[in-house]
Amino acid sequence: MFSTNPFDDDKLREECGVFGVWNADVAASFVALGLHALQHRGQEAAGITSLDGAGFHSHRAQGHVAGNFDRDDIIRSLPGRTALGHVRYSTTGSSAMRNVQPLFAELADGGFAVAHNGNISNAMKLRRTLNRRGSIFQSTSDTEVIIHLVATSHQTQMLDRIVDALGQVEGAYSLLMLTEQGLIACRDPLGIRPLVMGRIGDTIIFASETVALDVIGARYEREVGPGEMILVNADGVRSFRPFAAAAPRPCIFEHVYFSRPDSVVDGISVYESxxxxxxxxxxxxxxxxxxxxxxxxxxxxxxxxxxxxxxxxxxxxxxxxxxxxxxxxxxxxxxxxxxxxxxxxxxxxxxxxxxxxxxxxxxxxxxxxxxxxxxxxxxxxxxxxxxxxxxxxxxxxxxxxxxxxxxxxxxxxxxxxxxxxxxxxxxxxxxxxxxxxxxxxxxxxxxxxxxxxxxxxGDYPTRLTDMTEKKTEEAGLLLKAVV
Known part of the structure; x- marks a missing residue:
């Protein structure tokens, strides 16, 4: 963590920030600006992946957005009218380069890039299952579990494969995914982690906070709803509700500390709250x-x-x-x-x-x-x-x-x-x-x-599978040691 605050070791650290753009000239430059505005959400690393007619292009680096994405040569290496980006503070997995997002993989039907804000609370259990099936992981991040679940899904359409994958996931996620079928935004059914949508003319933007829309002059349209999936491509903006409805449980700490004061979260000014x-x-x-x-x-x-x-x-x-x-x-x-x-x-x-x-x-x-x-x-x-x-x-x-x-x-x-x-x-x-x-x-x-x-x-809104299994294993080892 690169910080100028000597007391930061005693703060709860937000996990990440995500930002995505569809249909903009040099989309990566918009993403870089948006990530600047989200820098407070993650200061260990940053990355941008773009898509043009020639395919996917990525640049990832440790440290702040400034110094890594304020150079013309870097932005020129990320061509295309669609891009997504991520700023990271590691909560699952180390701060090594292999964990810096967006993560990218070549799947059977094309490239797949993902930027994730949140934490998968059954990631270790899923990872063990996937390992036994032959999946080979390149990172220690819980986000990579999503890629493998999509890759191994038996569904035929990309959206159906993503829905199938997320149906196996527990915990919190706000996701931006870039595929050759379009830019996809998705929020977990409880809406624990934030995600908003904005617009500049025909350009569609997704971001963790409204302040990132402000910095590029975008108009805030609405929140991505809990459990909602949005696909943006040449056919327009389409919304899906593939998960069972649940009573939303957005994170209350966004209002206490995580979000910037000039953001609006859950329809409420953070500064006023x-x-x-x-x-x-x-x-x-x-x-x-x-x-x-x-x-x-x-x-x-x-x-x-x-x-x-x-x-x-x-x-x-x-x-x-x-x-x-x-x-x-x-x-x-x-x-x-x-x-x-x-x-x-x-x-x-x-x-x-x-x-x-x-x-x-x-x-x-x-x-x-x-x-x-x-x-x-x-x-x-x-x-x-x-x-x-x-x-x-x-x-x-x-x-x-x-x-x-x-x-x-x-x-x-x-x-x-x-x-x-x-x-x-x-x-x-x-x-x-x-x-x-x-x-x-x-x-x-x-x-x-x-x-x-x-x-x-202590009122957790979802199952904590990995934590429960860890405690069970520790109790078993303790009992074995006593015996």
């Missing part, structure tokens, strides 16, 4: 203080909402430098600490002698919170209170978010009072799960939640 979250947080856990300080940058909208609801002034008590790249890893702890200060520094003249409320989006391991609270104390804060714009993260995500093992989640090991002592805050509070739903205009039903909130509640 985060301000609403801050306002509800103030109602639930208000405290007498002098200033509200956001943890930059993701805590800013919630802090604004908290300040407006509480009447306490919003101030930039932590200043982030946006012009510092990766610092050299130094062997000395003292020098490493100075490297952190290059990127985030307390606004000491503002902080000294004040009672402050720090607003952050989440607590994962707690390492970020420890550092930030200490930064405020070193700057002379009289009291440091922390308020979190999401409920305690007590469970791992298996739908494409890189979550630590549950044993490493602070909220899974401690209650809120113990967490406050651990991070050395005068007080700590989280928004309630009911308050989070209320901030998004919903009322949570425990019997039928409207969103995937498993990282907070």
């Amino acid at each position: 985060r301000k609403n979250i801050g306002a509800v947080l103030a109602e639930e856990s208000g405290i007498d203080a002098d200033i509200i300080v956001p943890v930059p940058d993701s805590g800013v909208p919630a802090a604004i909402g908290y300040a407006q609801a509480s009447g306490i002034p919003f101030e930039l008590g932590i200043i982030r430098s946006h012009y510092v790249g990766r610092t050299f890893i130094q062997p000395s702890q003292e020098v490493r600490h100075l490297g952190v200060k290059l990127k985030h520094n307390a606004n000491s003249a503002l902080i000294k002698g004040k009672r402050i409320v720090l607003i952050d989006d989440s607590i994962v391991r707690g390492t970020t919170s420890v550092k930030i609270v200490q930064m405020m104390r070193d700057a002379g804060a009289r009291e440091v209170h922390m308020r979190i714009a999401s409920p305690p993260t007590r469970h791992s995500c298996f739908y494409g978010v890189d979550t630590p093992e549950r044993a490493k989640l602070l909220a899974a090991q401690m209650d809120v009072e113990a967490m406050a002592k651990y991070i050395n805050a005068d007080s700590l509070a989280f928004i309630s799960i009911e308050g989070l739903y209320r901030a998004l205009g919903d009322q949570r039903s425990a019997e039928a939640p409207q969103r995937c909130d498993a990282c907070f509640t």
